[in-house]
Amino acid sequence: MSGTKPKGMNGMKQLIIGMLVGLVAAPAAMADVGVPPTVWSFRTEKLEYRLGKKENSLAWDFDARVGGDEYRLVWKSEGLRILGGGFAELNNELRFQKPISAFFDTFVGVAASTPDGEPQRYYGSLGVTGLAPQWFEVEGALYVSKFPYIRARADYRALITNRLILTPEVVLTMPLADDPARGIAAGGASAELGLRLGYDLIDRSVAPYIGLNYKRSFGGTAKLVRASGGSVGELTGVLGVNFFF
């Protein structure tokens, strides 16, 4: 890092990558017998091309994690880049995650939202993530800053066959304060619904998929969107491939 202070997105990225590389490299030596070695994984939930009415875009959602049974360091990244434009969304979060029950982890972290053309936002994050009864992957988190919001997420993997998997997903975001510079109003929620049909091509490492993604804003936020001439709801077709290493 040569003493450079993390500055904005690039600095943050460097910092995160540096930490992860360090953690993966450190426990390379063979662990004692009976003592689980530190493990890492990289997994995309989305890595896709979105075909919209007005424009096409690239979107991703991945996490890279390293750790053991007692704690885990997780880097989560989500982004949406308009083709021929800039980053409409860019969120990076570094979490320290710890089990609290058989199926759930709690986490604290720092998050940065740094899309193009909008003011940057930094948050402290606090949440719970895990596997709910009936196999729903769920997550709820509070992002704390001058512009706090709550985010909840759930998905379900329906096995058509052992390799052909349909994944419905819902993400709800509820702003708790007005952030006019970003066109967000307190209480004006936004929702994202996804339905993706994937096929595990190589193990679970490579899984191409097709699907639909629908985004909609509500309440005050929707009003602000309309006022700026945007559309409140947006349906896109998606074509992507997920990786899991």
Added chain:
Amino acid sequence: MKNINILRPLAVFLGLSLAVPATAKTYDITVDKIRIDTGSFKKTGIGYNGSQTPTVLRFREGEEVTIRVHNNLRESTSIHWHGLILPYQEDGVPGISFKGIAPGETFTYRFPIKQAGTYWFHSHSGFQEPEGAYGAIVITPKRGEAVRADRDYVVQFTDKHPHSGSRIFRNLKASADYYNRSQRTAQDLIKDAKAEGLIAALKDRKMWGAMRMMPTDVEDVQGFTALINGASTKQNWTGLFKPGEKVRLRLINSSANAYFDVRVPGLKMTVVQADGNDVKPVTVDELRIAVAETYDVIVQPRERKAYSIIGESMGRTAMVRGTLAPSAGMVGPSFPLRPKPRLTMADMSGMMSGMDHSGDKMGTADMAGMDHSGMGHSGSDMKPANDMPGMDHSGHDMGGKSMAGMSGMSGMSGMAGMAGAGQASSKGKMRSPSFYAPGSGLIPTAANGGKFLGYEDLAARKPLYRDRPATREIEIRLTGNMERYIWSINGKKYQDAEPIRLKYGERVRFKFVNETMMAHPMHLHGMWTILDTGKGAYNPAKHTVSIAPGTTVYTETEVDAAGQWAFHCHLAYHMSSGMFRKVIVEGGPA
């Protein structure tokens, strides 16, 4: 016999021994990085003496062996002599018996061979054993085999996976069902709905979903190619015979993860030995060999044709065929995989009772309320756990309790095959010792509808020890969290647990309570594990005992080996995740 009786005093008088003089032979093993070819995939792995065909060490009972192990790997290694009774410093477990064998180092093991039978050896470092670091040990008894055979073959099974052991472990930690390609699908739901009605099918899904458990969770790791003596079905390991000859097959399961159901279609197998110790011969059609177990069987092919040795994994995801043939180049017939078993609520019963008294089933170290500290892992003197308040597994382990009451009874063999057949519902009533939960989905049946070997069939040919009451009982609860792929003993992983302390000269009774939904082959190093099959002094002495889900199994150990020993589940990825303990034997000869 007569001659010996006359000659022995004479020999003593002359200062001679009639026994074969204890020779001191030297054996060399190199540990090498090799290419492994299964016929369906190639990968880099580890082999002894540069080969994917396992090395067979042939010893004689009474000899003093010197084994020089040269490590050609770029990482440290070790060899554990699985099932051998030897000084603990020679046992080959890094961090417990010694410090391991550094790259380039030649380590010399020296120990006397005090036993006979079929055993095996393997690396106890990292994931080297799944990578191929295993071989067989055949020890000829001083006075010859109790049951003679004309031919003698090692049949060593393994589950060779295209992924490296560390990658498999990493994937299981990231997603416990990573390798489960036998999960129930929408298609299964439709099938089940047709068979049992939609409501029943949905109810069943709901029940499993509520527990977040999978009834298909029989084999953690699927996608492997099963091998016999390093050869896949395509590569067809073959043993030759002349029609009418008796052929001894020394079955060894050196898999990382897979149990095998073994049969030789068309022939009966007479089981004469289990885990290196002779048992009263029992004739069966098929047997299940847990990971790390050995069984010696005698078959007698009478026809001049090729017979198949079939090893079918317990989860029915893989099969290997070897051939017994009157001449080289022949291929035994093939058989399809049988339908995949599914776990039932019976297999979950241990989990449920575990939840009753532990609250949250985290399986991680920092969980208070479930640790039962002082119960066994600390070795504090413990009375039978049945008396302890809050420990009652209410009915779930009736099998265990009634079994305890029946130890010492003989003549149980007639009840073979009844295990788990449903008699158990009569609470507290006498029944056969059960090594599967009543109604378990894992209860095996023979492919030809004949006799399937069960632990209840095993009786020692000659007891190794005189029978005596155990000095105390130690409870070993097998615990875990499947979703997180954490495996533990008494709710604690190895790194968080105190060693189990035993006293030299005592006889301890282990009460294994399986509170998970998987079978665990538990292996105690250095001392025999006498499995309570209800036969008193004739209970068989084993080195590895499989504890089926939802069952309670009792074993006893004569603590007759000083030092410190490993004690663990022999599924490679369960052991690595923490289902492991150090056992310290206090006192005894230095």
